[in-house]
Amino acid sequence: MISRRDYLKLCVATGVALGTKSVPSLAANADKQLALITRAIPASGQRLPAVGLGSSATFAEVAGSEDVAAVREVLQALIAHGGRVFDTAPSYGASEAVAGRVAAELGITDQVFWATKLNVAGWGGGRADPAAARAQLETSFQRLGKPVLDLIQVHNLGDVPTQLGLLKELRADGRVRYIGVTTTFPRQYAELEQILAREPVNFIGIDYAIDNRTMEERILPLAQDRGVGVLVYAPFGRTRLWERVRGHAVPEWAAEFDAHSWAQFFLKFVLSHPAVTVATPATSKARHMIDNLGGALGVLPDADMRRRMIALVEDL
Template identity: 65%
Template sequence: MLGGLATAGAGGVALGAHHENDAMGKLIYRAIPSSGEKLPIMGLGSSATFQRIAGSEDVAAVKGVLSTMVELGGTVFDTAPSYGASEQVAGQVAKELDITQKLFWATKLNVAGYGGGKADEKAAREQLERSFQYAGKEVIDLVQIHNMGDLPTQLPILREYKQAGRIRYIGVTTTFQTQYEAFVQMMKDETLDFIGTDYAIDERHAEEMILPVARERGISVLVYAPFGRSRLWSKVRGKAVPEWAKEFDAATWAQFFLKYVASHPDVTAITPATSKPANMADNMRGGMGRLPDAAMRTKMVALIESL
């Protein structure tokens, strides 16, 4: 443990005891509880901005973002069949860059939709097989049921694929507030490797509801929307990053926001989406160097809430 004793932070967990790599330039790694395998804490998501460049078939832009992530030590790439052409284009680009096997490929399954519909088992299997084709991998690292779509039908399919050795890890996601209560109960009832959910300095519900259960149940956490679904950027527009952010090696607002999320010890990896290599590099540095302790996290929240 570095920097003295950890103190309890939001959600009653110990904070400040997870500066795995203090030297700036070294990426922080977190272990997957179900296996002990370690992942770099910063990755790339493919919704939003990335989805747009993939949809426009801007292959050069996709190449720039993916290659930047890998060059700086990142491996986690999160996608989904519902993210337009993201899954297909990223798979094609990864093959061209010869980085397919370097990526921790995380995709999703959901043919039920988000309105509580019933999944067709045949369609679910067909969607999975397309994901294998797009990823260009015989074994996909992680497949999660997207937004809790018909778990009784789709989760057994993922378990079957995992048992057959075609999927390494399985999980369930949600970013819908209306699903949080059922999501937490599902985490208690099911045996999962991963969950994925939204978490940001101005969207802290996960600290109270979700992350404590993930810790108790030994479930890895992928974080989506770490920039608060873009509202954070309007709050800080035209404002300088506070001088005291240097104490945890945050030189930009992106690093400030990402280091808040990364400093929660139950977060395994964060997957912000971007369409620009420069932003990808900035994001990766949010997973390097020192992280804020409990007192600093409180100070960070107070600043954002004052804007």
């Protein structure tokens, strides 16, 4: 656990803007202990911190520029402040390679829950060459420096019969612990639902945010019923939600569920759905990583509070 006082000190030390009008009210409760929110992987019961780190977008940009200092700082912040899950993909530029190398230099390779992806078919419905897919997988193992990876998913439903078949082989051989599929494209949601209903996947990776709740209708309930873990990408709507709240302060009542920044507000909404295992927003800045991890501290909003949160965002 971390006390609210210590958390506030961390935020100040790293330059995190809490975006709240009510700092004195936080100070009044500064010694309240904030428990780290973890979620169990349905397939095994293994518990993971509910906020991790994605490596698309700005992370991929700094990795591609070989800005190793920024990558080092954000990975250090992930581990030092209670996170574990790092989500990447070969298609995220240099992210996979640079993160694997930096983690090895820091000596944290074994502390990270490595989630990567497979897709040599492309996103247009092409067929995957099995030899090329196997080569991509071996490259991921080499980059991340582990003989057994935690999670590999078929990226954006690329030739699922071929590529998920290869992942099943890896899981049977003990080279990967969990397998799954991902998509953030609405046109693929129906296919995702079909795969989730029939395939023995351990995880799915999806887009879900307070202003993007389509997954609540069928996919998230089905994942719960099937005992499948859920990684949430784009919990901030990429940049969409930041534009929406620009110039607006976080409401004082958000402190009731220990949210003191917009990042924590958005993350706690996502995590309050019981089907969600981990949210993995991408960032290349340590101060944002620490702020994001604050979304996995304390309590989560209940159903009434979720409705209040939605109404607030819809009115902005």
